[in-house]
Amino acid sequence: MNQFIGRMLTNRINPVHQTSHAGLWLVLLCALSSGALAQLPTDTSMSQSALHPASSQAQDIELLWWIMFWASVIIFTAVMALLAWGLLSGRRRPSVLSTTASMRFVLVAGVAIPALVLSALVGGSLMLGRSIASTPPPDALQVRVTGWMWWWEIEYLDDNGEVVATTANEMHVPVDRPVAVELASGDVIHSFWVPRLQGKTDMVPGKTNNSWFTATETGEFRGQCAEFCGLQHALMAFVVVAQPEAEFANWLQRQASPANTPTTEAAQHGLEIFEQNCGQCHRIRGTNAIGSLGPDLTHLASRNTLAAATLPNKRGHLAGWISDPQRIKPGNNMPRTLLSPQELNHLLIFLDSLD
Numbered sequence: 001m002n003q004f005i006g007r008m009l010t011n012r013i014n015p016v017h018q019t020s021h022a023g024l025w026l027v028l029l030c031a032l033s034s035g036a037l038a039q040l041p042t043d044t045s046m047s048q049s050a051l052h053p054a055s056s057q058a059q060d061i062e063l064l065w066w067i068m069f070w071a072s073v074i075i076f077t078a079v080m081a082l083l084a085w086g087l088l089s090g091r092r093r094p095s096v097l098s099t100t101a102s103m104r105f106v107l108v109a110g111v112a113i114p115a116l117v118l119s120a121l122v123g124g125s126l127m128l129g130r131s132i133a134s135t136p137p138p139d140a141l142q143v144r145v146t147g148w149m150w151w152w153e154i155e156y157l158d159d160n161g162e163v164v165a166t167t168a169n170e171m172h173v174p175v176d177r178p179v180a181v182e183l184a185s186g187d188v189i190h191s192f193w194v195p196r197l198q199g200k201t202d203m204v205p206g207k208t209n210n211s212w213f214t215a216t217e218t219g220e221f222r223g224q225c226a227e228f229c230g231l232q233h234a235l236m237a238f239v240v241v242a243q244p245e246a247e248f249a250n251w252l253q254r255q256a257s258p259a260n261t262p263t264t265e266a267a268q269h270g271l272e273i274f275e276q277n278c279g280q281c282h283r284i285r286g287t288n289a290i291g292s293l294g295p296d297l298t299h300l301a302s303r304n305t306l307a308a309a310t311l312p313n314k315r316g317h318l319a320g321w322i323s324d325p326q327r328i329k330p331g332n333n334m335p336r337t338l339l340s341p342q343e344l345n346h347l348l349i350f351l352d353s354l355d
């Protein structure tokens, strides 16, 4: 670096060297940018890339992104070419343009064209914002999502706005049908963002915001809180599972039903342990656990992840989470649960039966 600065200072005295180095740096910069483009991820499974849209809204956002990208590439290339031309030829001979022509060139290329291009891009962006934030069609599936530090409560509503099923951190939606999402917050400002399905919408305490999307392909799409909301903001993720309408209807019916009744002695013991130790904060419909501070766990075993998409939902991870959640996600509201190995085992057997 010091050598580079030294050389730059020497080059100030020797313009011929300066121009050749400037050209070299330009070439290097262009090579780096094209290299970065080639590195764009191509694996779309669970990616959070807005460049792999899976809904009509996200397709519009992607289109705007590419328009802005290519506009920037063209403008950047043109400006760099002019700069290179100026550096390479400017010091060797006097300007080929008269003073008036130079002035006109600056006004046209430096004021008029940028004003036109920027107006067009802002106009496009506003029009897109209007179209993706429009009112959802009346037949849309109604889902209410509430952001909590640091997890997502997901409630499915019927036509009268009554809650029919509650889950957490995993949202299932039917493919090719509009989904209207009512967004609220239970504590601080969060932001609902599933890059492959829709842009961000803030979740503000005391206010209900709305978003909607129509998934155009089946699959799992990762979502992420997009507004800094405290210590575990980065681990406030969730999964949207888009599936065929019939499959979704089965899933919703299952989620709306109460929990399975324990069929073994160990599971029954696990339920009692749950009611004594966990039931003040968590709810399992159909049992005496009716807490509302943490996620509803009625169908915990049907979910693919734990702790807001922090861990895979495997028995070992669940054991680790119950034993010491503060180690995995420091600052979250769940305290350690002190259980004997046998109690923990029975609790896990019970939770495993909640599909």
Ligand code: CUA
Binding pocket: 147, 148, 150, 189, 190, 191, 225, 226, 227, 228, 229, 230, 233, 234, 236
């Ligand atoms: Cu919630 Cu960031």
